[in-house]
Each structure stands twice: as C-alpha cells, then as structure tokens.
Amino acid sequence: MKIQLNDLVEVYTQIRQDSLDKSCSLVIFVGGDVDGICACKILTSLLHNDGVQYCIIPVANYTELETQLNDLTDPNTHNIIMLNCGGAADFTQLIRDKGLVCYVFDSQRPCLPTNIRSEYVRVVDETYIEEDLAEESDQDIESGGKRRRERRDPDKKFTTEPDASGVYFGASTAGIIYELSRKLNRGTLDMLWLWIVGLTDQLLHNKIDRGEYEAKMNFCVNEVVSNPQNIYRNPTNIQDTEDDFEIQSGQKPLNSISIEYKDLRIMLYRHWSLYESLYYSNYIASKLGIWKEPGKHRLNEILAQLGIPLQECKQQYRFMKADYKNTLKEKLSLIGSNYEIDDLFLTTCVRQYSRKRQYCAADVVYSISALIECPGILEESEHPETISLQDKWLGNFWVAHDALLNDSLLEQGVNLAIEQQKAIIQQGTALIDKKAVSPASEFRYAIINSDALTQTKFFHHPLALKKLICFIMEAYQSSRKNIKPKPMVLCIFNSQRNTYFVCGVISQMQDKNDFGWRFHEAAETVQADFRRDFFEDTYIEVRKEHFQAFIEQLIAEEI
Secondary structure, eight states: OEEOGGGHHHHHHHHHHHHHHSOOEEEEEEOSSHHHHHHHHHHHHHHHHTTOOEEEEEOSSHHHHHHHHHTOOOTTEEEEEEESSSTTEEOHHHHHHTTOEEEEEOOEEOOOHHHHHOSSEEEEOSSOOOSOTTSOTTSEEEETTEEEEOOOOTTOSOEEOOOTTOBEEOSOHHHHHHHHHHHTTOOOHHHHHHHHHHHHHHHHTTSSOHHHHHHHHHHHHHHHHHOTTOOOOOOEEEEETTTTEEEEESSSOTTOEEEEEEEEOSTTGGGSBHHHHHHHOHHHHHHHTTTSHHHHHHHHHHHHHHTOOHHHHTSBGGGSOHHHHHHHHHHHHHHGGGGTOOOOEEEEEEEEOSSSOEEEHHHHHHHHHHHHTOSSOOSOOSOGGGOOHHHHHHHHHHHHHHHTTOHHHHHHHHHHHHHHHHHHHHHHHHHHHTTOOEEOSSOEEEEEOOOOSGGGGGGGSHHHHHHHHHHHHHHHHHHSTTOOOOOEEEEEEETTTTEEEEEEEOOTTOSOBOHHHHHHHHHHHTTOOEEOOOSSTTEEEEEHHHHHHHHHHHHHTTO
C-alpha cells in the first residue's frame, strides 16, 4: 500500500493510538546513513513527547534487517517503521507471518511493487505510483537487449532484487518526517536543522543533483525565516580572553540557525586551516590538479592574489584575522574565473552549537558520516580486540546518533572527516597519476589490489568508497579536456575478508544508477560467490577467487 504525504498525520495518529490503547510496542529500524539518522531523531522526539514506547534497532544491511525481523518475538509488537531501509526488499511474507504492519520511509526508488501491493506494508512516498501494480514482480525484465527472469527461492521469506532500470532517490526521509511534525504543529528548531542536514546529505553523497537541492533548500530557508524559535540579535564584537581572538556575540544566539546564501564549497574550512581546506577540497583539488607541481603553484598564486599571508592561511581558520575572513568570499568570486573555479558558492544554513563553534549543514554531514564509518572504535572498551565488526558498527552508529546535536562529539567527527578526506585526495591522485583508471565501453574503472597502506582502511566502507569515486571522476574529467563524462566503477581488495568491494557511480548526465543490476548479472553469469545486501543498490562484494571473472564479464557486457 502506498501512502501519500497528505495522509501522514492519519498514519502517525494510528500508530500512536495502537501504542497507547493496545499497549503495543513500536520497533524502528534505521539504516546507517545521515539522512536516516536525522529522520530517526525527529520521529523519536515526536513519539517521546506523546508517551509512545519505542525501540530503535540500527541495521547496516538487508542481512542484518532480516535477522532482526526474525528475532522479533514480542507479542506486543504490532507496528514497525523502517527509515532509509526496506524499500528494495520483498519481506511481505515475513511481515505477514508475524502479524505485523510495516511502515517504510525509504528515499531510494523504485520501491518493489510487491511491497506497494501488500496490505501489511505501507510505503510512504511523495510521488504517485508509476509502476503497473497489476504486473507480477517476477515477470520477464527487458533491458539493453537482454532478457532475464528473477529466480526466487520458495523457502526464503526475504529477498532483494535489482531493478533493471536503475535506482534513484526521492525526497529526504528527514524532510518527510519534518513535514509530519509541521502538520502536527509541533516542529521545533532542532527538527528543522535535522531536515536541513538530511537534505545536505543527499547532495554531498550524489543522491540528488544541485538543482533539486537548491529548490528544496528554498523551502528550508523559508522555514528558517518563519520559525518563531529562531531569534536574531544585532551583532556585537567581544574579545575572547582565553584564546585571544575576536568573536561576534549576539548575532547568532546559541542553537540559532542562520542562512548563508553564498557559502564556500570548501570542505570544513571553519574547522581547518584555509590552506589545507583548499588543498584537500574535491572541487579545488580537481580543478587545479593539485597532485602536480603546477597545481600547487596555482594554489599559492590564488592565495597571493587574495592578499592573505601563508602564515595566516596555515593556522586554524577561526584564528585568522577578521579582515581576511570578511573579504575572502568577495575576492574569491573576483579571481575564481581566472582559475576555472567560478562555481565556489552554495546556499546553506549554519547553526551556532556553542559560543565558539558553529557548523554549517555540510560540516555536520561530513562529521556524522565519518563517525559512522570510523575504522577504529569510538566507544571506550577494556578489550577492543574482541569486539566484532557488527558491534563496532553499532557503537559508531550510536555515537553518530548522539553527535547530531552535540558539539564535542561533532568535533571528534570533524577530525575523523579531515583524516578521511586527506586519504581520499591522496588515494585518488595516486590512481590518476599512475594512470590506473582504465576505459571500458560505457564506463571507466580502477582496481586497488592491496590494502596494505593505512589510508585504504577507510575505503572498505560504502560512503567513503563512493566519495573516493566521486573525486576521481571529477579530477579525471578536469585533467582531460573535451572528454565525455562517464560512470565509474572502483574495486578495492579487503585482505581481512578476502573479497573485493565494488561500487559504481553514474555521471551527471544520467538520472538512474543501474550498476546494482549490472553487478548482479555479471556475478550470476560467472557463478561468483558474492554479497549484494546493501541498502543502496550500487555496491557488491565479490570473493577474491571469482573477482577476475566478474570484472571481465562486467566489461564484456558493455561491448
């Protein structure tokens, strides 16, 4: 069953009444992305205020989701909610057998028709149904001149199937839950901020394009302006005696949200030195070719034209003299076109987390995603070597969950994000410099056959691997004039699991990502041992022994 946004209040009221009148417990499954965690924070705030008991279960993939569903044995559990997970899996039989009603909020499209048809599954979507629901989901699928029939295991109650037409993303799940809070007249400043962060997550992880982001950000801006809890005061300058630098007080009260119509597209510059944030930003690094000496020279040339001494550039941005910071955007906009970096600005929002710390929405996304995929262990433990990968991920998830509105935890995430971004630029430029990016007919690909280097530890995780691909695509395109934009596939070896982790990213010229289907077809054709249970259907993990046959088949399918 498909639920439109106009019916959200009715759905929420039903869930609340079931919990209060029938003493039913509510279980919430949350995928491990920033938008999903933001949606969870908004939803649980509403439920908490209504006195509804709930249990949050983080899940990293469909295998964990199936395990957790099978483990639900509480007879008082009647409703379950899935946030950014569940839309692409057929779990109708499992839900029906347990007598549950499942509400799915998943930004990935399309959702399986079997879920939309089921009376036990309620899929929340901002769009109308485009699929022909009269068709069976295991029908013959025609794509690219090839025909196949989905194979089903009659004993398996939970299946995931790739969509031949490709996947794309709809509205931010955090935005949909915020819309619910607004219709209930219970939207808060925290909830509004979480929506802005969720929307920014979609942009930074290539789930929506710039045009979609700008259109939706206009709605966010209107909410920021009209929110009665968001109060502005006239700025007054005060001197910080502890750190000996000037800050503005009163302009941005604690927890207030301000609008930046022209914020710099320079990664984490508020929490880094200006020099390093320019050097390691995807956009600047790719445009200048920073991995070569001429590129480094051009960066120094830009700083000289800005009139900012290197000593100022290489200290923390917040300690830079106010005169340099006040004129930075204006000067960059004047000289940017000379260096082909004229797309330097983006509309966003900034929140004052503490007297000395403010974070724009992109800063929070970088921080939270780095916390989720931290290669180490964030929580203290007496015996860290005994902690399983799943338990480590769960611990990181809860740290990330708490960090969304916590200044000190966010700062910890920022430090991890900086380390991760350095690894992305170093690894990406090394692949380009060594000419390790190879062409296929319809896409480019690269293979990292060793994970011995410390920096490769980041890329065993989905979001970090995707970020690396996006940088390589941008840098490769900028370094070669007049070449056609193409999708890219990146494969990295994981020595601990003896597998290759593979991700495919489409170019800006495409609307849907069909790599999930391509990966599945290639792996099935060569009878490879593989895992494809990721919530975002653009990844696959292939056993080392079968990888060479898999990649050859993937390339051969394009010829």
